[in-house]
Each structure stands twice: as structure tokens, then as C-alpha cells.
Amino acid sequence: MQESDVANRLIDAARECFLNDEYQRVTTRQIAAKAGVAVSMIRYYFGSKDGLYEDMIRQTLLPLIEAVEQLSLDGDWDFGDFFALYYSTMQENPKFPALILKVMALNQGPGKNVIRQLLERGRQRGTRRLAEIKGEETESEDPKYDLLRISFVSLAMLPMLAKPVLEEQMGHVMDPDFLKQLAEFNGRLLKSGLQSL
Template sequence: MMGDTPDPVRARLLKAALDCFLADEYHKVTTRLIAERADANVSMIWYYFGNKEGLYEEMIRDTLSPLLDVLDGQMLSSVEGFEEFFRLYYDTMSKRPEFPKLILKVLALNQGPGQRFIQQLLERGRTRGARKVADLKTHGQIAPAVDPDILRMAFVSLAMTPMLLKDIFEEQMSRPMDAAFLESLSTFNGRLFTAGLAPATTE
């Protein structure tokens, strides 16, 4: 990052890259197209990101960072924070409904660049998440036997699946997965986690 003030050209390039890469296959998206969409010169892509792949990776980091930053913050200082975490995830992905599909394509189908980069981001999330689980155990918030990898997999399953299958779910339910629906889903999934992670009470 260049200082604390967001650079408007850099921000526009990231937004344009997100729009372009979500709309089309990686190899079909040109730097010229991104620059035109951002109302910027192609040379600015080289200046900020080095090349097209660098811009692609920064676009993914920029989108996922708010979610990974939670693992360093106070949101998950208690299990009640999982509801807020689900809410943040659904809100982030609702604004970019194609993004989870892009991540899945890169990881599962190895389409486009960035597989190693995304895996590094997810591994960082895994490490931070394990540390957060250890903290919650230390403070008696969750059961000592909880496996951090199983917890992470359960969260990812509940978070990603509604976004990946959004069109199918909406068709089956004959109603949109709008903000009100996702708010209810966040609350429900948060309660599932709160109940499922609670230490056993001894009577």
C-alpha cells in the first residue's frame, strides 16, 4: 500500500479487474480492457501491479482481506461473533456473487492463474483460525475437543454453499436470497455454531 490514503486510480483498476475477471475467462480479459473500464492508462497496471497476473492476485487479496482480517480482530473473541462473521461473508459475497465461483474454478478446476496464491491465502486463514480457536478454548468459550480444521470446514460449507448455489436455491424456494433472507441465515448459522461449540455443562 502506498500510504494510508487510498489511491483512486489503483482502486478503480481493482474494481475494473474484479468486474472483468468475474464476467469472463482470465485469458480473454486484456489489460487494455481493464484500463479502459477504469478510465486509466495501461501503464498504470504495470506501475501498481507489475503485470496482469499481479493485478489478478491483488484483486483476490483485496476481496478476501476483510474476511481474513477478522481472524486477527475482536469479532471472534466469543462464539457469538460467528453470527457477525457469517453476516460479513454473505454481505461481501452478495456484492460479488460470481467471486466464490471464481475461487472454486481456480482451486478445483485449476482454471486461470492464482492457484498457489489462493492456497497461500487460505493457509494463512487456516493458521490464524487455529490460533483463534485456541484462544476461545483457553477462555472456556468452546469445548476443548473441537478440531479447528473441522470447525473451519463447517464454516466454509455453511458460508460458501448458499452463494455457490444461489440461483438454484432461489428457484427452489421461489423467493430471492435478499438482504433480509441472508440476515436470517446469518442468525441461524451463528446460533448453530454457538450451540455446537459450547463446552458440555456438568450438572
């Protein structure tokens, strides 16, 4: 078994355990057993349960952040692409939006700093790109960029957080086709908001 394989198995096992139970109730023994490795491997690769938890959050969110950054490098600014990417990522990890909410709003688990760092990375990149689009100088303190960013986060997260309730109210599931339509619609909303700034 290669070293990176052990670390990846621990990340996958941690994701499954932390998504299905509260942080305090999950033990390193459970995670190691699910990964099929010795408990000492958690300390070897991640230092502690906290370190493993933070790395699990980072590994789950980083591909999304990197993909968003790649989308923002070309000349087209299609917010619908961003929403579609977020929705598909969360569909693969349907319990993950609730985990993020628990970390950020309820302060559960040690992952708050990781999420804050990733959000700040996205904020800085997005602020620069939006300034380029508007043909303005970048002013990181300009509240209009925060308005746009918070709107994006709200439109992205709420449908995935409230998915069961929304599906019950609508009488149908939010399948990939529906989420594609929602992504396009939310993209148009955000673009309209940008033009009004």
C-alpha cells in the first residue's frame, strides 16, 4: 500500500464518519477501522483528529475553489457555470453543505479556519476578476463585491441545504436537469445584480 493511498483512505473514511455523526462523537479508532489502517497513521499523516478533519474539509472544497478559479481566468463571466459546478460538487457529497453550516454557524469541529481561508482566497480572486470586468481599480474594501459574493454563497448553498424540504414542497426531486436550470437562472440573477452595481 502506497503512502498517499493510506492518507487518501483516511480522508475518505473521515469524510464518511464526520458527515454521518457529530465531530465529538467520531473517534480516531472508528476512522482508522473504516480506512483499514492503524490509528497511528492518523497521527503520522495529519498530526491529530483535528488535523485530519481540517484536511478532509480542505480536500473536499479545494477542487471546487480551484475549478472556480479556472473558470474565472477566461474572458467569459458566466455565473451559471459557477452555480452548476457547485451544485454538481454538492450532489456528489450531499451532506457536505450541512457540515459546512455546522462548522461556520454552529462552530462545531475545528474546520472554521480552513473554510475561512478558502473563502478569503475566493474573495480576493473574485474581487480582482470583478474589477477587471467592470474596468475598475481593485478595491478590496468596496462593499459591492461583498454584496455579490454573499449573494452567490446564498444562492448556491440554500438549495442544497434545504433540498429535502424544497423537493417536498415542489413535489419533484431536484435532479441534474432541474439543477442545471436553477444554475442558469441564478447565474442570470447574479449577472443582473453585477450590472446594477
